[in-house]
Amino acid sequence: MTLSEKAYLAIRRDIIQGKLAAGQPLRMADLSERYAMGFSPLREALSRLQVERLVVAEALRGFKVAPLSVQEMQDAIDTRILVESDALRLSIQHGDDDWSAAIVAALYALNLQVERSIVNVWDIEARHYAFHRALLAACQSPWRLEFFERLYATTERYRIPILIAAGTPSPSRRDIQAEHSAIADAVLAHDAETAVRLLAEHYTRTAMTISARMATVAA
Amino acid sequence: MTLSEKAYLAIRRDIIQGKLAAGQPLRMADLSERYAMGFSPLREALSRLQVERLVVAEALRGFKVAPLSVQEMQDAIDTRILVESDALRLSIQHGDDDWSAAIVAALYALNLQVERSIVNVWDIEARHYAFHRALLAACQSPWRLEFFERLYATTERYRIPILIAAGTPSPSRRDIQAEHSAIADAVLAHDAETAVRLLAEHYTRTAMTISARMATVAA
DNA sequence: AATTTCATAATTTTCGAAAATATATATTGC
DNA sequence: GCAATATATATTTTCGAAAATTATGAAATT
Numbered sequence: 292m293t294l295s296e297k298a299y300l301a302i303r304r305d306i307i308q309g310k311l312a313a314g315q316p317l318r319m320a321d322l323s324e325r326y327a328m329g330f331s332p333l334r335e336a337l338s339r340l341q342v343e344r345l346v347v348a349e350a351l352r353g354f355k356v357a358p359l360s361v362q363e364m365q366d367a368i369d370t371r372i373l374v375e376s377d378a379l380r381l382s383i384q385h386g387d388d389d390w391s392a393a394i395v396a397a398l399y400a401l402n403l404q405v406e407r408s409i410v411n412v413w414d415i416e417a418r419h420y421a422f423h424r425a426l427l428a429a430c431q432s433p434w435r436l437e438f439f440e441r442l443y444a445t446t447e448r449y450r451i452p453i454l455i456a457a458g459t460p461s462p463s464r465r466d467i468q469a470e471h472s473a474i475a476d477a478v479l480a481h482d483a484e485t486a487v488r489l490l491a492e493h494y495t496r497t498a499m500t501i502s503a504r505m506a507t508v509a510a
Numbered sequence: 511m512t513l514s515e516k517a518y519l520a521i522r523r524d525i526i527q528g529k530l531a532a533g534q535p536l537r538m539a540d541l542s543e544r545y546a547m548g549f550s551p552l553r554e555a556l557s558r559l560q561v562e563r564l565v566v567a568e569a570l571r572g573f574k575v576a577p578l579s580v581q582e583m584q585d586a587i588d589t590r591i592l593v594e595s596d597a598l599r600l601s602i603q604h605g606d607d608d609w610s611a612a613i614v615a616a617l618y619a620l621n622l623q624v625e626r627s628i629v630n631v632w633d634i635e636a637r638h639y640a641f642h643r644a645l646l647a648a649c650q651s652p653w654r655l656e657f658f659e660r661l662y663a664t665t666e667r668y669r670i671p672i673l674i675a676a677g678t679p680s681p682s683r684r685d686i687q688a689e690h691s692a693i694a695d696a697v698l699a700h701d702a703e704t705a706v707r708l709l710a711e712h713y714t715r716t717a718m719t720i721s722a723r724m725a726t727v728a729a
Numbered sequence: 730a731a732t733t734t735c736a737t738a739a740t741t742t743t744c745g746a747a748a749a750t751a752t753a754t755a756t757t758g759c
Numbered sequence: 760g761c762a763a764t765a766t767a768t769a770t771t772t773t774c775g776a777a778a779a780t781t782a783t784g785a786a787a788t789t
Contacts, residue, residue, distance in 0.1 A: 538772090757763085
């Protein structure tokens with residue numbers, strides 16, 4: 292793997308995980324020290340992240356981490372519902388037994404990790420992504436999957452603080468595991484309408500939780 | 511504007527216009543001579559285009575122009591219909607008088623250029639883009655607009671040979687101007703269902719035309 | 730006191746060469 | 760002759776420094 296690729300993955304991860312804070316300027320000298328490489332691979336990575344909207348660039352003034360806003364979050368989740376509802380219908384239509392089995396496996400692995408420790412947010416997060424990806428895997432549409440990935444990464448930045456807060460004493464009022472199971476059940480039963488409705492509700496709840504949290508934090 | 515930005519726009523244009531052929535390897539030395547700049551800005555541009563799927567990269571084997579395929583074209587147009595139908599509904603819902611006026615202006619300017627000369631494909635193309643962009647401009651969803659732009663660029667690559675062929679004696683059996691007018695009429699009348707239906711038909715016809723053409727060229 | 734001007738410093742952007750890797754060609758052994 | 764190996768060439772990737780630009784702060788001016 293090239294340094295450019297490593298830089299891309301590392302910076303992407305650090306932005307999504309909030310280690311590089313929203314709005315923070317990304318100075319070449321700092322990045323060069325932090326990731327132990329020269330400017331060239333770093334700038335290539337930042338160029339890619341700019342297209343993904345995780346990074347904002349201004350000519351001759353360098354790069355900064357893209358800011359967060361309730362508006363963007365709401366837009367991203369609305370668009371996710373649009374794209375993923377359609378992709379899920381297609382996936383249910385085209386999916387074979389391997390696809391179904393992969394969903395069962397992904398959900399099982401996710402639940403294992405959730406019960407094991409709420410502390411290790413990143414292992415849970417990876418499996419959460421894998422579950423949602425598995426649902427859409429059979430949609431046969433590279434472009435819809437591309438947009439799913441783009442929006443998943445965008446919204447992940449907003450969900451992280453909530454996941455971390457979930458590790459604190461205050462228990463979430465949502466039973467996310469039950470939501471995931473219900474979605475999986477509907478999908479495996481090839482009940483597209485129910486599956487799409489539950490998925491949309493799942494995301495709408497997430498949007499409301501994030502929105503409420505951002506309002507309190509900002510106040 | 512930085513060289514990196516210029517390189518991005520120039521290479522993007524040349525790929526969409528087919529001056530850089532599908533599948534063609536993009537050697538740094540060649541590009542450096544062609545665009546009269548060093549490797550750094552070129553690689554940054556290629557990194558961005560890679561995310562946009564106009565360029566394909568393989569580690570340590572460089573970049574090449576993304577290949578074309580009927581499958582990708584069909585997927586891109588299907589996804590366009592999904593995203594743009596929704597964006598158009600939102601746009602009709604939120605659009606004000608300025609938005610309506612901008613659509614009328616864009617359509618008028620497009621028709622002027624079409625009647626003026628079918629030869630100058632790129633001026634027509636710029637106005638064609640502007641018209642479709644104007645329809646969605648009021649949707650209030652940066653992400654949907656982002657995806658529109660991404661898919662527009664992708665499908666433009668496929669439409670170009672057809673536009674160029676339209677300049678030859680054989681006249682198109684489609685009346686594209688009438689299709690555009692009908693869409694604009696429905697949009698301006700705030701008849702969302704008709705507008706969405708006509709837009710989808712517009713794109714479906716385009717997909718069929720391209721598909722037929724690609725089949726004959728391949729044969 | 731506020732604004733402008735100018736020099737200095739910090740930073741981004743770009744280049745040209747070096748390092749790393751892949752591809753092509755020649756050579757050897759069977 | 761053909762496969763395997765070694766050598767040479769071509770190409771990508773990366774670095775470190777130079778060039779270009781912006782930001783900072785002090786001095787001068789209104």
